[in-house]
Amino acid sequence: MLTEVTATRYVTPLREGGSLPGLVEADDLVPYVMKFTGAGQGRKTLVAEVICGQLARALGFRVPGLVTLDLDPVIGLGEPDQEVQGLLKGSGGTNLGMRFLPRALGFDPLAYVVDPAEAGRIVWFDALINNVDRSWRNPNMLVQGGELWLIDHGASMIWHHNWRGAHAWADKPYDASDHALARFGPEVPAAAAELAPLVTEELIAEAAADVPDVWLADEPGFDTPDAVRRAYVETLRARAATIHERVTLPAGGTPPAGTPGWVTEGASR
Incomplete structure (x- = not known):
């Protein structure tokens, strides 16, 4: 279960993303990027952030720490932006917090080199x-102290927007031709050999267990939050086995000679 904290101060909106997350301080004296249940993308975005973020962490990737943030909309009364005010008023209760990474820079595929093995692990x-949502236009990766961090997984697992067709997603291909790391020659088969055996039912279930019941309640077609969690487990477990066989990458994706930056040799370890 995620640690529960309470938002004590709304600092500023972060306008890079479409969901208008905000920087807040909490009662544990830690700054967090808060993602709101009242945002247009809805609570399933937060479900995806938790399951994918916790899976990534379990597989050895760097992901900002996640917490549930209890929000009293009154903390934003001093915010002059009416859009932000509406978002806060519509998000009272349990929201998602991601630990803020100070001095982190957005990953630029033209300024950094990523090792093909590490690129393959991320693409897989x-x-x-x-x-x-990990294209070269919007990589959703940060660099802090020479280390690569993965962020923003809310646009993942799009099958959970239509559970009736979720079983078919196990066999759906993945087009990585526009991926932010496609140019670095990702070694996807090697990544699959390493990571796929780790994606057990137990591992996925542990990640799904961290999703608050309130975000899974009243899901059409399911009687209980645990039934929804089980659906995530079944879909992801089936997909893990063979998805590497259906990843499309551009031909000749290798790092250009002389590209500046750092090489992530086992950065996820």
């Missing part, structure tokens, strides 16, 4: 969760 993971 994105194929597993069907992450459609």
Whole structure:
């Protein structure tokens, strides 16, 4: 279960993403990037953030720590932006917090080199969760102290927006031709050999168990939050086995000679 903290101060909106997350301080004296239940993408975005983020961490990737953030909308009364005010008013209760990474820079595929093995691990993971939001236009990765961090998994697992067709997603291909790491020659088969055996039912169930019941309640077609969790386990477990066989990468994706930056040799370890 995720640690529960309470938001004590709304600092500022972060306008990089479409969901308008905000930087807040909590009663544990830690700054967090808060993602709101009242955002247009809805609570399933937060479910995806938790399951994918916890899976990534279990597989050895660097992901900001996650907590549940209890929000009293009154903390944002001093915010002059009416859009932000509406978001806060519609998000009272349990929201998601991601630990803020100070001095982190957005990953630029033209300024950094990523080792093909590490690129392969990330591409394979994105194929597993069907992450459609890690393109070169919007990498959703940060660099802090020479280390690569994965962020923003809310657009993943799009099958949970239509559970009736979820069983078919185990066999769906993954187009990585636009992936932010495609140019670094990702070694996807090697990544699959390493990571796929680790994606057990137990591992996925542990990640799904961290999703608060309130975000899974009243899901059409399911009687209980645990039934929804089981559906995530079944879909991801089936997809893990063979997804590497259906990843599409551009031909000749290798790092250009002389590219500046750092090489992530086992950065996820």
